[in-house]
Amino acid sequence: xxxxxxxxxxxxxxxxxxLMKILLPSISSFLTKMVQKDAEQESEMRxxxxxxxxxxxxxxxxxxxxxxxRLERKINKTTDKLKTHVQSRTAQQAKMKWVVxxxxxxxxxxxxxxxxxxxxxxxVTVVPSKWIAPVERxxxxxxxxxxxxxGITCWLVVCNKVITLGLSAIS
Amino acid sequence: xEAAEEKTGSMSAAQLRAEKRRRxxxxxxxxxxxxxxxxxxxxxxxxxxxxxxxxxxxxxxLDRSEPWSSPSPRPSPFLSEAPGVRSHTATPERRGSPLPxxxxxxxxxxxxxVGGLRHRAKAERPSDEAGGxxxxxxxxxxxxxxxxxxxxxxxANEKPEQDGGSDVEEFDPFRVxxxxxxxxxxxxxxxxxxxxxxxxxxxLTLELAYMGLSKxxxxxxxxxxxxxLTAALLLSGIPAEVxxxxxxxxxRMGDVFSDLCVYFFTFIISHEILTLFGSETP
Numbered sequence: 001x002x003x004x005x006x007x008x009x010x011x012x013x014x015x016x017x018x019l020m021k022i023l024l025p026s027i028s029s030f031l032t033k034m035v036q037k038d039a040e041q042e043s044e045m046r047x048x049x050x051x052x053x054x055x056x057x058x059x060x061x062x063x064x065x066x067x068x069x070r071l072e073r074k075i076n077k078t079t080d081k082l083k084t085h086v087q088s089r090t091a092q093q094a095k096m097k098w099v100v101x102x103x104x105x106x107x108x109x110x111x112x113x114x115x116x117x118x119x120x121x122x123x124v125t126v127v128p129s130k131w132i133a134p135v136e137r138x139x140x141x142x143x144x145x146x147x148x149x150x151g152i153t154c155w156l157v158v159c160n161k162v163i164t165l166g167l168s169a170i171s
Numbered sequence: 172x173e174a175a176e177e178k179t180g181s182m183s184a185a186q187l188r189a190e191k192r193r194r195x196x197x198x199x200x201x202x203x204x205x206x207x208x209x210x211x212x213x214x215x216x217x218x219x220x221x222x223x224x225x226x227x228x229x230x231x232x233l234d235r236s237e238p239w240s241s242p243s244p245r246p247s248p249f250l251s252e253a254p255g256v257r258s259h260t261a262t263p264e265r266r267g268s269p270l271p272x273x274x275x276x277x278x279x280x281x282x283x284x285v286g287g288l289r290h291r292a293k294a295e296r297p298s299d300e301a302g303g304x305x306x307x308x309x310x311x312x313x314x315x316x317x318x319x320x321x322x323x324x325x326x327a328n329e330k331p332e333q334d335g336g337s338d339v340e341e342f343d344p345f346r347v348x349x350x351x352x353x354x355x356x357x358x359x360x361x362x363x364x365x366x367x368x369x370x371x372x373x374x375l376t377l378e379l380a381y382m383g384l385s386k387x388x389x390x391x392x393x394x395x396x397x398x399x400l401t402a403a404l405l406l407s408g409i410p411a412e413v414x415x416x417x418x419x420x421x422x423r424m425g426d427v428f429s430d431l432c433v434y435f436f437t438f439i440i441s442h443e444i445l446t447l448f449g450s451e452t453p
Contacts, residue, residue: 007439007443008443125439125442125443127439127442130369131365131369131370132369132370132371133369133371134369134371135371150439155439157432158432158435158436158439159436161428161429161432161433162432162433162436165350165429165432165433168342169342
Protein backbone atom coordinates (compact mmCIF):
# COMPACT_ATOMS: atom_id res chain seq x y z
CA UNK A 1 0.00 0.00 0.00
CA UNK A 2 1.00 3.56 -0.51
CA UNK A 3 3.17 5.20 2.06
CA UNK A 4 1.37 8.14 3.68
CA UNK A 5 3.73 10.83 2.47
CA UNK A 6 4.99 9.30 -0.77
CA UNK A 7 3.18 11.92 -2.84
CA UNK A 8 4.75 14.65 -0.71
CA UNK A 9 8.22 13.16 -1.02
CA UNK A 10 7.97 13.03 -4.81
CA UNK A 11 6.58 16.57 -4.90
CA UNK A 12 9.39 17.83 -2.70
CA UNK A 13 12.06 16.15 -4.83
CA UNK A 14 10.69 17.57 -8.04
CA UNK A 15 10.46 21.02 -6.47
CA UNK A 16 14.05 20.81 -5.30
CA UNK A 17 15.30 19.73 -8.73
CA UNK A 18 13.48 22.54 -10.49
CA LEU A 19 14.72 25.08 -7.97
CA MET A 20 18.30 23.90 -8.42
CA LYS A 21 17.90 24.17 -12.18
CA ILE A 22 16.97 27.83 -11.82
CA LEU A 23 19.90 28.45 -9.46
CA LEU A 24 22.46 26.64 -11.63
CA PRO A 25 23.93 29.79 -13.23
CA SER A 26 24.43 31.42 -9.82
CA ILE A 27 26.02 28.27 -8.46
CA SER A 28 28.41 27.95 -11.38
CA SER A 29 29.46 31.63 -11.14
CA PHE A 30 29.96 31.25 -7.38
CA LEU A 31 32.13 28.19 -7.86
CA THR A 32 34.09 29.94 -10.59
CA LYS A 33 34.84 32.84 -8.25
CA MET A 34 35.99 30.42 -5.58
CA VAL A 35 38.27 28.56 -7.96
CA GLN A 36 39.76 31.65 -9.56
CA LYS A 37 42.44 33.12 -7.36
CA ASP A 38 43.71 35.91 -9.57
CA ALA A 39 40.46 37.78 -10.03
CA GLU A 40 41.92 40.83 -8.32
CA GLN A 41 44.68 40.98 -10.88
CA GLU A 42 42.16 41.76 -13.58
CA SER A 43 40.68 44.71 -11.72
CA GLU A 44 44.21 45.96 -10.98
CA MET A 45 45.07 45.81 -14.67
CA ARG A 46 41.91 47.69 -15.56
CA UNK A 47 42.71 50.39 -13.02
CA UNK A 48 46.25 50.61 -14.32
CA UNK A 49 45.04 51.01 -17.90
CA UNK A 50 42.63 53.73 -16.85
CA UNK A 51 45.32 55.62 -15.00
CA UNK A 52 47.73 55.37 -17.92
CA UNK A 53 45.05 56.59 -20.33
CA UNK A 54 44.33 59.49 -18.04
CA UNK A 55 48.00 60.34 -17.89
CA UNK A 56 48.30 60.03 -21.63
CA UNK A 57 45.41 62.38 -22.24
CA UNK A 58 47.09 65.01 -20.06
CA UNK A 59 50.34 65.09 -22.07
CA UNK A 60 50.68 66.58 -25.51
CA UNK A 61 51.85 64.27 -28.26
CA UNK A 62 53.67 67.05 -30.06
CA UNK A 63 55.63 68.24 -27.06
CA UNK A 64 56.44 64.92 -25.35
CA UNK A 65 56.23 62.38 -28.11
CA UNK A 66 58.63 59.90 -26.55
CA UNK A 67 56.74 59.78 -23.29
CA UNK A 68 53.44 59.56 -25.16
CA UNK A 69 54.69 56.69 -27.27
CA ARG A 70 56.07 54.90 -24.21
CA LEU A 71 52.72 55.20 -22.47
CA GLU A 72 50.94 54.02 -25.60
CA ARG A 73 53.12 50.91 -25.69
CA LYS A 74 52.52 50.24 -22.03
CA ILE A 75 48.78 50.62 -22.49
CA ASN A 76 48.80 48.25 -25.45
CA LYS A 77 50.86 45.70 -23.57
CA THR A 78 48.60 45.82 -20.51
CA THR A 79 45.49 45.67 -22.69
CA ASP A 80 46.76 42.55 -24.43
CA LYS A 81 47.57 40.99 -21.08
CA LEU A 82 44.09 41.85 -19.83
CA LYS A 83 42.48 40.36 -22.94
CA THR A 84 44.36 37.10 -22.44
CA HIS A 85 43.34 37.06 -18.81
CA VAL A 86 39.68 37.70 -19.64
CA GLN A 87 39.72 34.99 -22.28
CA SER A 88 41.11 32.42 -19.88
CA ARG A 89 38.60 33.46 -17.22
CA THR A 90 35.72 33.16 -19.68
CA ALA A 91 36.91 29.74 -20.80
CA GLN A 92 37.16 28.64 -17.19
CA GLN A 93 33.66 29.95 -16.48
CA ALA A 94 32.24 28.07 -19.44
CA LYS A 95 34.01 24.90 -18.35
CA MET A 96 32.70 25.26 -14.78
CA LYS A 97 29.17 25.88 -16.06
CA TRP A 98 29.40 22.76 -18.19
CA VAL A 99 30.66 20.66 -15.28
CA VAL A 100 27.99 21.96 -12.90
CA UNK A 101 25.26 21.26 -15.45
CA UNK A 102 26.48 17.73 -16.07
CA UNK A 103 26.72 16.98 -12.35
CA UNK A 104 23.25 18.37 -11.75
CA UNK A 105 21.66 16.35 -14.53
CA UNK A 106 23.34 13.17 -13.33
CA UNK A 107 22.13 13.76 -9.78
CA UNK A 108 18.64 14.57 -11.01
CA UNK A 109 18.51 11.42 -13.12
CA UNK A 110 19.76 9.35 -10.18
CA UNK A 111 17.10 10.85 -7.90
CA UNK A 112 14.29 10.18 -10.37
CA UNK A 113 15.45 6.63 -11.01
CA UNK A 114 15.66 5.93 -7.29
CA UNK A 115 12.16 7.33 -6.71
CA UNK A 116 10.74 5.22 -9.53
CA UNK A 117 12.60 2.19 -8.21
CA UNK A 118 11.18 2.70 -4.73
CA UNK A 119 7.60 3.36 -5.74
CA UNK A 120 7.14 1.47 -8.96
CA UNK A 121 4.95 -1.18 -7.33
CA UNK A 122 3.16 1.09 -4.87
CA UNK A 123 0.90 4.00 -5.72
CA VAL A 124 1.92 7.37 -4.32
CA THR A 125 -1.66 8.04 -3.29
CA VAL A 126 -4.87 6.03 -3.26
CA VAL A 127 -8.04 7.18 -4.98
CA PRO A 128 -11.08 5.13 -5.99
CA SER A 129 -10.86 3.92 -9.58
CA LYS A 130 -14.31 5.31 -10.33
CA TRP A 131 -12.95 8.82 -9.89
CA ILE A 132 -10.26 8.51 -12.51
CA ALA A 133 -12.16 6.42 -15.05
CA PRO A 134 -11.58 5.73 -17.93
CA VAL A 135 -7.81 6.24 -17.66
CA GLU A 136 -7.30 4.44 -14.35
CA ARG A 137 -4.77 2.03 -15.87
CA UNK A 138 -2.74 4.85 -17.37
CA UNK A 139 -2.79 6.87 -14.16
CA UNK A 140 -1.89 3.82 -12.06
CA UNK A 141 1.05 2.85 -14.33
CA UNK A 142 3.46 1.20 -13.42
CA UNK A 143 1.83 -0.26 -10.33
CA UNK A 144 -0.02 -2.69 -12.55
CA UNK A 145 -3.07 -2.65 -10.32
CA UNK A 146 -5.90 -0.63 -11.80
CA UNK A 147 -8.14 0.99 -9.31
CA UNK A 148 -5.33 1.32 -6.83
CA UNK A 149 -4.44 4.95 -7.21
CA UNK A 150 -1.86 7.18 -8.81
CA GLY A 151 1.38 5.70 -10.08
CA ILE A 152 4.80 7.30 -9.69
CA THR A 153 5.29 8.22 -13.32
CA CYS A 154 2.00 10.06 -13.70
CA TRP A 155 2.62 11.92 -10.46
CA LEU A 156 6.16 12.84 -11.51
CA VAL A 157 4.97 14.29 -14.80
CA VAL A 158 2.15 16.24 -13.16
CA CYS A 159 4.38 17.62 -10.39
CA ASN A 160 7.08 18.60 -12.84
CA LYS A 161 4.67 20.52 -15.02
CA VAL A 162 2.93 22.28 -12.14
CA ILE A 163 6.16 23.25 -10.41
CA THR A 164 7.65 24.54 -13.66
CA LEU A 165 4.57 26.69 -14.16
CA GLY A 166 4.66 27.91 -10.58
CA LEU A 167 8.35 28.76 -10.58
CA SER A 168 8.16 30.53 -13.93
CA ALA A 169 5.20 32.56 -12.64
CA ILE A 170 7.23 33.56 -9.59
CA SER A 171 10.44 34.30 -11.45
CA UNK B 172 64.60 77.99 -69.11
CA GLU B 173 65.54 74.57 -67.80
CA ALA B 174 63.09 74.98 -64.94
CA ALA B 175 60.36 75.78 -67.41
CA GLU B 176 61.27 72.68 -69.42
CA GLU B 177 61.22 70.52 -66.33
CA LYS B 178 57.91 71.96 -65.36
CA THR B 179 56.48 71.24 -68.81
CA GLY B 180 57.87 67.70 -68.63
CA SER B 181 56.40 67.06 -65.18
CA MET B 182 53.08 68.54 -66.23
CA SER B 183 52.99 66.33 -69.22
CA ALA B 184 53.89 63.35 -67.01
CA ALA B 185 51.11 64.37 -64.64
CA GLN B 186 48.84 64.87 -67.57
CA LEU B 187 49.79 61.46 -68.88
CA ARG B 188 48.99 59.85 -65.56
CA ALA B 189 45.69 61.70 -65.38
CA GLU B 190 44.88 60.57 -68.87
CA LYS B 191 45.66 56.98 -68.00
CA ARG B 192 43.49 57.16 -64.94
CA ARG B 193 40.66 58.69 -66.92
CA ARG B 194 40.81 55.93 -69.52
CA UNK B 195 40.83 53.26 -66.85
CA UNK B 196 37.77 54.80 -65.25
CA UNK B 197 35.98 55.05 -68.56
CA UNK B 198 36.70 51.42 -69.33
CA UNK B 199 35.11 50.28 -66.09
CA UNK B 200 32.24 52.76 -66.10
CA UNK B 201 29.77 50.36 -67.58
CA UNK B 202 30.48 47.72 -65.01
CA UNK B 203 30.26 50.31 -62.30
CA UNK B 204 26.92 51.52 -63.55
CA UNK B 205 25.62 47.98 -63.64
CA UNK B 206 26.73 47.48 -60.12
CA UNK B 207 25.11 50.68 -58.89
CA UNK B 208 21.88 50.40 -60.82
CA UNK B 209 21.58 46.66 -61.09
CA UNK B 210 21.58 45.71 -57.44
CA UNK B 211 22.18 47.08 -53.98
CA UNK B 212 24.99 45.11 -52.48
CA UNK B 213 24.42 44.76 -48.71
CA UNK B 214 27.41 45.06 -46.45
CA UNK B 215 26.56 42.15 -44.11
CA UNK B 216 26.36 39.91 -47.13
CA UNK B 217 30.03 40.45 -47.86
CA UNK B 218 31.10 37.74 -45.46
CA UNK B 219 28.62 35.34 -46.96
CA UNK B 220 29.66 36.45 -50.41
CA UNK B 221 33.26 35.70 -49.52
CA UNK B 222 32.28 32.07 -49.04
CA UNK B 223 30.78 31.88 -52.48
CA UNK B 224 33.35 32.80 -55.06
CA UNK B 225 31.18 31.57 -57.92
CA UNK B 226 28.23 33.64 -56.85
CA UNK B 227 28.88 36.85 -58.78
CA UNK B 228 28.63 34.87 -61.93
CA UNK B 229 25.18 33.44 -61.25
CA UNK B 230 23.25 34.86 -58.38
CA UNK B 231 24.57 37.75 -56.38
CA UNK B 232 22.13 38.27 -53.59
CA LEU B 233 18.50 38.06 -52.85
CA ASP B 234 17.78 41.77 -53.44
CA ARG B 235 19.03 41.62 -56.96
CA SER B 236 16.52 40.50 -59.49
CA GLU B 237 18.93 40.64 -62.42
CA PRO B 238 22.31 39.03 -62.59
CA TRP B 239 25.32 40.76 -64.02
CA SER B 240 25.40 39.47 -67.53
CA SER B 241 22.37 37.32 -68.09
CA PRO B 242 19.57 39.12 -69.91
CA SER B 243 16.73 37.16 -68.35
CA PRO B 244 15.60 38.02 -64.84
CA ARG B 245 16.51 35.53 -62.18
CA PRO B 246 14.65 36.44 -59.05
CA SER B 247 15.22 34.96 -55.63
CA PRO B 248 12.60 32.48 -54.54
CA PHE B 249 12.08 34.48 -51.38
CA LEU B 250 11.26 37.78 -53.04
CA SER B 251 7.62 38.65 -53.28
CA GLU B 252 8.08 41.25 -56.01
CA ALA B 253 7.36 40.70 -59.64
CA PRO B 254 10.27 39.77 -61.84
CA GLY B 255 12.08 42.71 -63.26
CA VAL B 256 11.23 45.00 -60.37
CA ARG B 257 14.31 45.72 -58.41
CA SER B 258 14.42 46.27 -54.76
CA HIS B 259 17.16 48.28 -53.26
CA THR B 260 15.76 48.50 -49.81
CA ALA B 261 15.78 45.47 -47.62
CA THR B 262 16.94 41.94 -47.60
CA PRO B 263 14.24 39.28 -47.59
CA GLU B 264 15.09 38.72 -43.98
CA ARG B 265 13.86 42.17 -43.17
CA ARG B 266 11.09 42.46 -45.65
CA GLY B 267 9.49 39.12 -45.23
CA SER B 268 11.61 36.29 -44.08
CA PRO B 269 10.21 32.82 -44.58
CA LEU B 270 10.86 32.30 -40.92
CA PRO B 271 7.77 32.32 -38.69
CA UNK B 272 9.20 34.56 -36.06
CA UNK B 273 7.89 38.06 -36.31
CA UNK B 274 4.19 37.86 -35.57
CA UNK B 275 1.22 38.08 -37.82
CA UNK B 276 2.07 40.98 -40.12
CA UNK B 277 5.35 39.34 -40.89
CA UNK B 278 3.68 35.99 -41.02
CA UNK B 279 1.34 37.39 -43.65
CA UNK B 280 4.29 38.72 -45.60
CA UNK B 281 6.08 35.45 -44.94
CA UNK B 282 3.22 33.47 -46.34
CA UNK B 283 3.05 35.86 -49.24
CA UNK B 284 6.75 35.39 -49.78
CA VAL B 285 6.47 31.66 -49.67
CA GLY B 286 3.49 31.83 -51.99
CA GLY B 287 5.66 33.99 -54.17
CA LEU B 288 8.33 31.36 -53.87
CA ARG B 289 6.11 28.70 -55.30
CA HIS B 290 4.70 30.97 -57.94
CA ARG B 291 8.17 32.18 -58.79
CA ALA B 292 9.54 28.65 -58.87
CA LYS B 293 6.83 27.67 -61.29
CA ALA B 294 7.24 30.82 -63.35
CA GLU B 295 10.98 30.54 -63.26
CA ARG B 296 11.09 27.24 -64.97
CA PRO B 297 9.30 28.32 -68.16
CA SER B 298 11.08 31.68 -68.12
CA ASP B 299 14.38 29.89 -67.64
CA GLU B 300 13.53 27.59 -70.45
CA ALA B 301 12.38 30.50 -72.55
CA GLY B 302 15.36 32.65 -71.59
CA GLY B 303 17.76 29.79 -72.01
CA UNK B 304 19.20 29.96 -68.47
CA UNK B 305 21.81 27.29 -68.33
CA UNK B 306 21.77 26.13 -64.67
CA UNK B 307 18.40 26.40 -62.95
CA UNK B 308 19.35 23.71 -60.46
CA UNK B 309 22.46 25.63 -59.50
CA UNK B 310 20.44 28.82 -59.03
CA UNK B 311 18.02 27.03 -56.81
CA UNK B 312 20.87 25.52 -54.85
CA UNK B 313 22.53 28.89 -54.43
CA UNK B 314 19.31 30.56 -53.36
CA UNK B 315 18.70 27.82 -50.84
CA UNK B 316 22.26 28.23 -49.64
CA UNK B 317 21.62 31.94 -49.12
CA UNK B 318 18.51 31.14 -47.13
CA UNK B 319 20.37 28.59 -45.07
CA UNK B 320 23.04 31.19 -44.25
CA UNK B 321 20.39 33.69 -43.22
CA UNK B 322 18.61 31.12 -41.08
CA UNK B 323 21.92 30.26 -39.49
CA UNK B 324 22.59 33.88 -38.62
CA UNK B 325 19.07 34.23 -37.28
CA UNK B 326 19.50 31.14 -35.13
CA ALA B 327 22.78 32.53 -33.87
CA ASN B 328 21.06 35.79 -32.96
CA GLU B 329 18.22 34.05 -31.25
CA LYS B 330 20.42 31.66 -29.33
CA PRO B 331 21.62 34.19 -26.70
CA GLU B 332 18.04 35.22 -26.07
CA GLN B 333 17.00 31.63 -25.69
CA ASP B 334 19.92 30.85 -23.41
CA GLY B 335 18.90 33.65 -21.11
CA GLY B 336 15.28 32.65 -20.84
CA SER B 337 15.00 29.12 -22.03
CA ASP B 338 11.64 27.40 -21.54
CA VAL B 339 10.09 30.39 -19.85
CA GLU B 340 6.34 30.12 -19.92
CA GLU B 341 4.45 33.18 -20.99
CA PHE B 342 1.45 34.14 -18.90
CA ASP B 343 -1.11 36.11 -20.82
CA PRO B 344 -4.51 36.91 -19.19
CA PHE B 345 -6.30 34.01 -20.85
CA ARG B 346 -3.68 31.55 -19.69
CA VAL B 347 -3.93 32.78 -16.12
CA UNK B 348 -7.71 32.57 -16.37
CA UNK B 349 -7.48 28.98 -17.57
CA UNK B 350 -5.15 27.91 -14.80
CA UNK B 351 -7.19 29.58 -12.07
CA UNK B 352 -10.35 28.04 -13.51
CA UNK B 353 -8.76 24.60 -13.48
CA UNK B 354 -7.74 24.99 -9.83
CA UNK B 355 -11.19 26.13 -8.75
CA UNK B 356 -12.94 23.41 -10.68
CA UNK B 357 -10.66 20.74 -9.20
CA UNK B 358 -11.50 21.83 -5.65
CA UNK B 359 -15.21 21.97 -6.49
CA UNK B 360 -15.12 18.54 -8.10
CA UNK B 361 -13.30 17.00 -5.16
CA UNK B 362 -15.76 18.40 -2.66
CA UNK B 363 -19.05 17.84 -4.49
CA UNK B 364 -18.82 15.94 -7.75
CA UNK B 365 -16.27 13.14 -7.64
CA UNK B 366 -18.57 10.69 -5.83
CA UNK B 367 -20.98 10.71 -8.77
CA UNK B 368 -18.88 10.69 -11.89
CA UNK B 369 -15.35 10.69 -13.23
CA UNK B 370 -13.26 13.78 -12.58
CA UNK B 371 -12.32 14.10 -16.23
CA UNK B 372 -15.85 14.80 -17.41
CA UNK B 373 -16.03 18.23 -15.76
CA UNK B 374 -12.51 18.94 -17.06
CA LEU B 375 -13.53 18.25 -20.65
CA THR B 376 -16.54 20.47 -20.22
CA LEU B 377 -14.27 23.18 -18.88
CA GLU B 378 -11.95 22.92 -21.88
CA LEU B 379 -14.88 23.19 -24.26
CA ALA B 380 -15.97 26.29 -22.41
CA TYR B 381 -12.47 27.75 -22.74
CA MET B 382 -12.55 27.24 -26.48
CA GLY B 383 -15.65 29.33 -26.62
CA LEU B 384 -14.36 31.96 -24.21
CA SER B 385 -11.03 32.44 -25.93
CA LYS B 386 -12.43 34.96 -28.41
CA UNK B 387 -13.43 37.30 -25.57
CA UNK B 388 -9.87 37.68 -24.39
CA UNK B 389 -7.31 39.92 -26.06
CA UNK B 390 -5.13 37.96 -28.44
CA UNK B 391 -1.48 38.06 -27.59
CA UNK B 392 0.85 37.49 -30.52
CA UNK B 393 3.38 34.95 -29.45
CA UNK B 394 6.75 35.23 -31.02
CA UNK B 395 7.57 31.97 -32.72
CA UNK B 396 11.14 31.07 -32.00
CA UNK B 397 13.30 30.00 -34.87
CA UNK B 398 14.75 26.72 -33.82
CA UNK B 399 16.91 24.27 -35.67
CA LEU B 400 13.83 22.15 -36.28
CA THR B 401 11.80 24.95 -37.89
CA ALA B 402 14.81 25.98 -39.96
CA ALA B 403 15.31 22.41 -41.14
CA LEU B 404 11.62 22.07 -41.98
CA LEU B 405 11.66 25.33 -43.92
CA LEU B 406 14.72 24.35 -45.89
CA SER B 407 13.30 20.94 -46.68
CA GLY B 408 10.48 22.65 -48.55
CA ILE B 409 7.61 22.43 -46.10
CA PRO B 410 5.52 25.59 -46.45
CA ALA B 411 5.81 28.12 -43.68
CA GLU B 412 2.04 28.19 -43.27
CA VAL B 413 1.97 24.48 -42.49
CA UNK B 414 4.75 24.92 -39.96
CA UNK B 415 2.98 27.88 -38.33
CA UNK B 416 -0.31 25.99 -38.08
CA UNK B 417 1.39 22.90 -36.69
CA UNK B 418 3.20 24.96 -34.11
CA UNK B 419 -0.03 26.70 -33.21
CA UNK B 420 -1.79 23.36 -32.77
CA UNK B 421 1.11 22.08 -30.70
CA UNK B 422 0.91 25.15 -28.52
CA ARG B 423 -2.81 24.68 -27.96
CA MET B 424 -2.25 21.04 -27.03
CA GLY B 425 0.40 22.19 -24.60
CA ASP B 426 -2.07 24.59 -23.01
CA VAL B 427 -4.64 21.84 -22.58
CA PHE B 428 -2.00 19.56 -21.09
CA SER B 429 -0.98 22.28 -18.62
CA ASP B 430 -4.60 22.73 -17.61
CA LEU B 431 -4.96 18.99 -17.10
CA CYS B 432 -1.82 18.77 -14.97
CA VAL B 433 -2.88 21.71 -12.79
CA TYR B 434 -6.39 20.25 -12.45
CA PHE B 435 -5.20 16.80 -11.48
CA PHE B 436 -2.56 18.13 -9.13
CA THR B 437 -5.05 20.35 -7.33
CA PHE B 438 -7.51 17.47 -7.13
CA ILE B 439 -4.98 15.15 -5.52
CA ILE B 440 -3.73 17.82 -3.10
CA SER B 441 -7.30 18.65 -2.04
CA HIS B 442 -8.00 14.95 -1.66
CA GLU B 443 -4.95 14.50 0.57
CA ILE B 444 -5.79 17.55 2.66
CA LEU B 445 -9.38 16.41 3.10
CA THR B 446 -8.20 12.91 3.98
CA LEU B 447 -5.76 14.36 6.51
CA PHE B 448 -8.39 16.53 8.13
CA GLY B 449 -10.89 13.72 7.92
CA SER B 450 -8.52 11.38 9.74
CA GLU B 451 -7.62 14.01 12.35
CA THR B 452 -11.18 15.01 13.30
CA PRO B 453 -12.64 12.62 15.82
